[in-house]
Structures are given as structure tokens and as C-alpha cells.
Amino acid sequence: MTTELLIILLIAVVVVAGAGIGLLVSRKNRGLPSPRDLDQITERTIDHPEEPEPGPVDDGLLEDDFVELDETGAPATETTVDEPTAPAVEAPEPPQGRMMRLRARLARSQSSLGKGLLSLLGGGKLSDDDWEEIEDTLLAADVGVGPTTELVENLRARLSTEGVSDTDRARTILREELIGLVGPSLDRTLHSTGDDGAPGVVLVVGVNGTGKTTTVGRLARVLVAEEKTVLLGAADTFRAAAADQLETWGERVGVPTVRGPEGGDPASVGFDAVKRGITEGTDVVLVDTAGRLHTKAGLMDELGKVKRVVEKQAPVTEVLLVIDATTGQNGLTQARVFSEVVDVTGVVLTKLDGTAKGGIVVAVQRELGVPVKFVGLGEGADDLAPFDAEEFVDALLA
Template structure:
């Protein structure tokens, strides 16, 4: 028993030591869990010890060599030829626009709806066996429905009354000739419908295109570019409509079709005046004949947007004179187009009207009404969706188309 006593005491001492170590180990494991950044045996980094035994930094252990799996060929990297960014992209073929002369004649059939009122309606009434007050009332109503406007309607009816009284006869040929003469007077062939698109003072002519939303300004600019290219003009387009999605791309596509460059911004919502300025600057540097600037559509009752349009014009004029301000109007809006035109005329000096969608309305009289209200000539008319369905306006040709 006495021999076992030293052994029992040794075991007891060892248990005391172990009892103290267990809490320490547990505490260390808890610390490792609390601070997960603490390294353990599974960490791939091996501590580097300085000469004095102080831990300096953790250096990553050497990465094991990688071997290719069996059955896989390891190829040395080869130099690849990088293709041009434009390679493979669809290119737009340059088209030859239709000749400008004779467009209105070719498009005469598109005026059939207007022809229904002016040609058939008025001619039938005027050729009646008896023209009394009821007939004159019908003629007046017909002209008003054709959007001729109150003052031009009364002027035409008074002239027709006098001529019918003097003429005495109402054969279809005589009536048609009489009506043609009076309508031509109303449309006024004496108005200057020339597009001012000639270089002057060593600078290009500048054309600013304005209008409300949805009237087809960008399309009109594209079609007008075709008209000018057909007349051998060197043209540059400015995409100052920076608010409508894809407006700049749409305009650039129109330009590409006839080989005309477009100045545009890659930033959505960029300052339209800045884009217009850069377009005119580029036109001067490249010595083009005409710079056409497309602007964003704006409601005529939005003061801020209208002021912005005035700013665009003023900024352009720091570089060059604005030779044409073309207001694009939708013929199908009728008399509402007059309200739009008046407001735009107050902000920018309108020099000409472009009347679109004239083939889609029976209200061809809007041509006369707008000219009378603004004393501004209709210079171009749109008679279809084709790329060359934009024609210079001619008073006699237009009336002949109505009465054909």
C-alpha cells in the first residue's frame, strides 16, 4: 500500500494539471469561433517568423502544381487576330432619291379624299340647275368642313356668287374653270415658297425643323434630306431631339440611306442646344451646303419647352444665320393646327410650313387657312409614307389635284 501511494499522488497531480488545461483549451476554441479571422491548422497561409521570433506577416503558402486531367490536351496560348468592331454589322445601302420635279403630279391620286369635297362636292353644287340660298348655304358648309376657315370661306363664296351671276351658264366645264381660278387665288401662287438652302457668306444654310409631338418631324427631316440630295446638295443632319428614345438613331438611319452624316449625342437627355451648336459647327468645318437640325416635339402650351426651343435657335445663331424655320403640322388635326402654329410663330420666326398626312384627310382647305392665319407659305406637303412622298408645294398643281 505504501508503494502505491507515490503513484496515486502522481495521478492526482496530473489530473489537477489537466483540469486547468481543459478550460483554457475550451476558451481558446471559443475565441477562435468569436473571431473567425484567427488562423488554424486548416489555413493555407504559413506564418513567417523574423530572426527575433516576432510574427511579422502572413505569407501565402506555395500553391501546389496543377496537372492537366488525363485525356486533355494542353495547348500553348496562341495569338488571336481581333476583328474590327464594325465587322459583321449590317450596312445600309445608299439609295438614290426620286427626282423632285413632278412629285406632286405623281402623288395626285393620294388627294382623293380631299377631292371628294372640293372636286365632287363643290362642282355638283355649283352645277345645279337652280342655285338658291339653300345651295349657297351648303357650299359654305362644305368649305368650312374642309377646314378652309371662316374668312377664306366667305371670300370664296362671295366671289363664286358674283361669277355665277355674271356667267349665266353652269356647264361642268365652265363651273370647274371658275372654281379653279378662285381656289388658286385663295392658295395664293404669289407667296414665296422657295426653300433657302444655298450656301452664303462661306457658310452652310441652316434649317431648323420644329413642331409638336407626333407630327412626324424626324421623318420629315429624313425625307427632306432626300429632296436636297436629289438636288445635288451636300447635307449634314443634327439630332437635337435628345429626349425621345431612339430619335437620334432614327434620324441617322435616314441619313445613312442617302449618304448623309448625322451629328448626335450618346448621352440621353443631353442639352439639345449643344447638339445643334456642334452640328452647325461641323457643317461649317466640313463646308457642306445645308445643315438640318431636328428638334424634340413639344406641346405648344408648355412654356418651359417653348423657351428651350428659343434657346436652341439663339445658340445656333452664334455660329450662323438660321435660314429656314420649318413648322411641321399634321393636316388631320385641322383647325387645331392653327393654334399650334400661332404659338410656335411667337417663339421662333417661322418661314415655312410642312403639311404632313395630307393624303389622310378630306380637309385640304387647311392649306389656305394656315397661310391666311400666319401669312407664312406652305412650302412642302407629305402625301404618303414612302421615303419620297414629300413634295414641294405648288399652288396650281395642288388645286388641279383637288379638282382632277
Template sequence: METLEIVIGLIVVIALAAVGAVVGFVRPRRRRSLPPRPARQNGLATGARDDEDHLPGVGDDAEVPRDSATRTVEDVDLPEGPIVDRPAPVLGRLVRLRERLARSNSALGQGLLALLSRDTLDEATWEEVEETLLLADIGFEPTTRIVDALRERVKVLGTRDPEHLRGMLKDELLAAIGTDVDRSLTIERQVGPAGERPAVVMVVGVNGTGKTTTVGKIARMLVAQDKDVVLGAADTFRAAAAEQLATWGERVGVPTVRSDRDGADPAAVAFDAVKQGIEAEVDVVLIDTAGRLQNKVGLMDELGKVKRVVERHGPVDEVLLVLDATTGQNGLRQAAVFSEVVDVTGIVLTKLDGTAKGGIVVAVQRSLGVPVKLVGLGEGADDLAPFEPEAFVDALLS
């Protein structure tokens, strides 16, 4: 019995020893404590030499802590006033855009040069020349005059040299367009009985010609010439027109006079715009009017009323008619009606880059007896340019 008790005791002791060993093995080792990190002053450890270069230690901030002192608005240099666009310079715009114009009008220039360069210029060829000019919307009378002049010069000179023919064609097209016509815009302050006043420019046209957009582009063009401008949103029939015009104005820092309610009297808005322009001593007041159908007598009469009301301040210096070059001969009929109502002084021909009918420039001038003063050659904000006959013809024939 005693032997059995001894054996059992030994087993218990061995078991306890084994359990203790296992517990000691799995117990995590105590981390060796690190000495405290020295306090840092001005990025250096206390007691370190100021001329020593120290790398960041563990836990050091790699960047300026978020809770460090930050700059306030007063510490930051901000531009004064609202940020506005800087329009492209006006000078040379048409030259810069001539490639776009040349691509769309290649049928006119290159087609004519190809016909005139043939070995034999018989009657059939001259008829093709005439047809090409007519398809370009130059008009019957100018076409007849150009063809007759070319036939005479080719007969006398007997040339088929492309460069000579190009020169002759350029001369005839320039003669048809007119190089001695005053195409300048009245954008200088005027002197009247009551003293100096802004130049007043009204912009008119039918629905869908991009008239309000054109007014915005004209404003940019004037700002590029360092002119102070006020816009008048006298298109009160289309709800978005005033907002659209105001957006164009804001982009170049130009104020817009508009009505607080839709359907307001457009003549009153135009009158207020000129009044504000006089008080602010600006250079130009630019008035956008509602698009109208030329066969709606009531609307056309109202346009005449807008002009008469504005003239209480003084004469309207420019009435610009916006025409879509892609409408061709239909645009000429529109132009004639508008000219009777408001005495148009100049044409703005838009979308000229989107048509092969560049001859519309000749036709519209002959129809109205007023010059094309501005041309639109794209959808960009600065794709509006003063019309330059030589640059235009060069683009046609390039």
C-alpha cells in the first residue's frame, strides 16, 4: 500500500512540473523598456548642439502637425474683385481663323481655280464658273459682272497660269465685296446736346440666329478693346435670354440691366440700360432685343418702338442685324424687312464657317446697301471677328 501511495505522489509531482513548464513557455516575454525620448526644442534634442543635423526619430512628425498655427485669409494674397475671363485680342482674329474658313469654302475658291485652269475655256466651262458662283449665293448680278470681267481678262492676257488666275479671281471678288466700304463700329463715346454719352448699339435678328450669344461675343470683343460696356437685356419674351446675357456679361465683368419679371416692356428695359450707361459714363451700351419673325407685323412694330424709346436719350449709333450664313437667300428676305423697320447699319454674319456659300457676303451687302461688319467663324467665345475683305478672299482661295 505504501508503495502505491509513493508512486501516485511522484506522478502528481511530475504532472505539476510539466504544467509549470508549459505555462512558462507560452507566457509573453516582457518588453524591454526603452529609455524616455529626450524632449525636443526647435526640432533638436535637449542638450544637442544646434549645428548638428538630426534625422527624424520614431514618432517624430514628418509634416507640420495639423494643430500647428495656420494662415488666415488675411495672410493669403488674393486677387482683387471677381475673377473674369480675358478675351482674345481683336486684331487679327479673322487671319487666325482663316484655315477654318478656307476648309468650309474650298468649293468656291478651289472650284473656280480648277475651272479657269483648264486648257480650253469654252462656253460650257464659263457656264460652270457661273454656276459655281451662283451656288455660293453671290447673286445673279454680281455673278454676271465677275464672269464677264474674267472672260475679258483671260482673253486679253491669254494666261492659264494658276497664280495669275488666282490674282485675277481675287481682284474680281474683292471688287464685288468692296474694299472702300467703312466697316468700323461706332464704339466711342459721343457728344450730344446734353453732353457726352455712350455709343448705343442695338442688335436685332430673327429667332434661331444665335443673337443673344452674338451680343455676348460682341461684349467680349469690346472688352478686349478696353471699352467699358453695359448690357441691356431687352429680350423679355424668352425667359432664359436675360439670364444667358447676364452670364456672358459676368464672364468679362460687364453689368447687365434686366427686368425682374418675364414679359416686361422691352422698350423700358432698353431705356433703363442707356440711362445707367450715361450715369456710369461707360463707352458703349449694347442692347439685345427679342428675336422676331420678319412676317409678324406686331413684333416688328414693337422693335421700332424700342428704338424710338431709346432715342429719347440720343441717337442709336449702330443697329446690327444678325444673319445666319447657312440660310442663304432666305436671309436676304429677312434682312430687307428688318432694314425697313430699324434702319440697319451693319450685318453680323454668323456660322460662316459652316457653309460653302461664302458668296452670301456679297449678296447681303448688295441687297441692303450696308456692309458686313462682323463675322462668326465658330462656337468659341472669341470666334467673332471684324470682317476684313482681303483676309476673307485669301481664305477662300487658299
């Protein structure tokens, strides 16, 4: 009997232990897919990675982002797109205030000419060697042979008559003679008014690299400061981004630009610009032209064509030749050829600071018989000023 009870107890223990082990295994495997389903998932993941198992969707929001949702479940906040804004229209500096500021800059860069002359003239009686040194100083400043000879003769005559040995008196005499040489009586007005209600048409010409497009932009600022309406014609169709550059200058002061296709006919752009200026009642149309070497006959002929075509709409009231003052006497040859082709009426001298020689003003006026009307100093947007003979000489002698 005892043996039977032991056997029954052992069987009971085995049954209970087996049931416990079965319960643990069932809990451990709860939630796992069947072997067949597991094989299918593995096959899709390995053989078809472009179809991954669905997972949580990343909506780009962090847990700390609290976004109100609309009825469809999308964020209810409105999305705004920043529209590109037009550049702010600037108020150019009045021309009257520019020359005073530029005079100080010119005085710093050109003072060697004035100081050199005054040191010689105020030193008492001058020898032939002293006068020769004065001539060399003027020639080094690009005054030119003819004007230098004239100035020296006038100075010698006055100093001999008056017997000047005082520096202040010598400065007064030198100032008067230099002003006379520069030409205070020349008409330096920018002719920007047309006849019979037509706009003034200003054609800007010159060789490559003199700063024509920049000069046109700066000139537009001068005219806007004088409360005139202006239209720009981008007739430089060959230089990459020339029209874009001019258009940017115009946008800064609220001036529109007429442009054509790159590589197109520059004469047609000038024609269209003047035509639009007449239609809109614009005061002044500024036409920028492509830089061209004065030695290239074909390009010079094309420039003449631009002027002739433009004048089918309205007369050209001003032809401004832009000359880089740092080129010195080399600029005179350029000036001569341009004047023959398009009848230059005025000169703009750019880069007159730094290494430039102030005497080029006298030389170019004598060469062309036309006045310097504007000078450019520095790189600023308003560093273009109407030329004034007395202000210029005072800057040289400062």
C-alpha cells in the first residue's frame, strides 16, 4: 500500500511540474507570430526592402510641440511664404553737398602738385633751374605741354612785374592763373532738357573699363536728387550682366530700365528707351553704351549708328565721354576719336583720386574743346559731382 501511494505522489508531482513549465513557456511566447508568419515577414524584409513593415509615422513634430489640428488631423496653423521684397528706394545726396566732400578727398590725393609749385614760387627770385622744375612738376601732373608753357609764361610775367617773394601772394597768383587755365567760363551745365516737351537724351560713351555703367547709375542719382524723372537705356548688350548692373542702380532710386536680349542690337535698345521716355513724359533718358576700343573702326561705326537711330525719336542733347583719369595722356587719343564719331559735348573724369594726375582736366579740355562736367572720386554711390573750376583748383592748392 505504501508503495502504491509513493507511485501516485510521484505521478502527481510530475503532472504539477509539467503544468507549471507549460504555463511559463506559453507566457514567454505570447504575442510572437507563428513560424509560418515569421518566415513571410523575413522574406519581405530581405527580398523587398522597398516595402518595409509599417511603422510609426514621423510627422516632424517633437513631443514638446503643441500643434492644434483641424478636422482632417492636419496642423491648423497657417503657413506663410515670405515674398521677395523690392529694394528700398534711396534718397541720393544733393549734388551741392558732394563737391565739398570730394574736395577734401581730392586735396589729400593731389596736394603734391600744389605744394611743389608753392614751395618754388614762394622762395624768392627764381632761377632758370627753378622754372624748369616748375615745368617738370606740371608735366608730371599731366597738364600737357601747351598748357604748361602758357602757365609758366604767365607766371614769369606776373612775378617779374610784381616782384613777389611772399608765399601767400604767390599762392594767390598761382590760383588765379590755374583757374584761368582750367576755364571758369566754360559751360559745364548738363543739357538734360529736350525741346518741345521731348525728354533730354544723354548718351554715355567711352572705352572698356572706364566705368560707364557706374557713371550712368551715379548720374541717375544726381538727376533724381534734382527731382527729375529718369529712364535708363541698357544699350550695352554685349557685356555679361551689364543690363542687370544698370537695372540694380535704377532700382535703388526708383528709376526704370529698358533692356533688350543679350547680344541684341544696341541701337534698338536706345530707340525703345527714348520712345518710352517720350510716351511716359520722362524728363531725362540716360543711354548706356558698350565699351569699345577707339582703334576698332567697326565698333566705332556701330556707336555712330546708335546715335543716329536714337535721334529718329528725339535729338541727343548731351554726349558724355567717360575717361579714366589714371590713364593720363593716353586718354587724350581716345577722346579725339570718340569726339569725331559722336560729337562729344562733355567729359566725365572717373578715378580722379589716388594715383590720378589733376592736370588731365586741363589737357582733355584743350584737346577736345569741351568742358569736364563731372568728376568721380571714390567708390561710393554718390561719389560723382558736378565739376567746378574754382573748387578744383582750391583742392589742388589745399
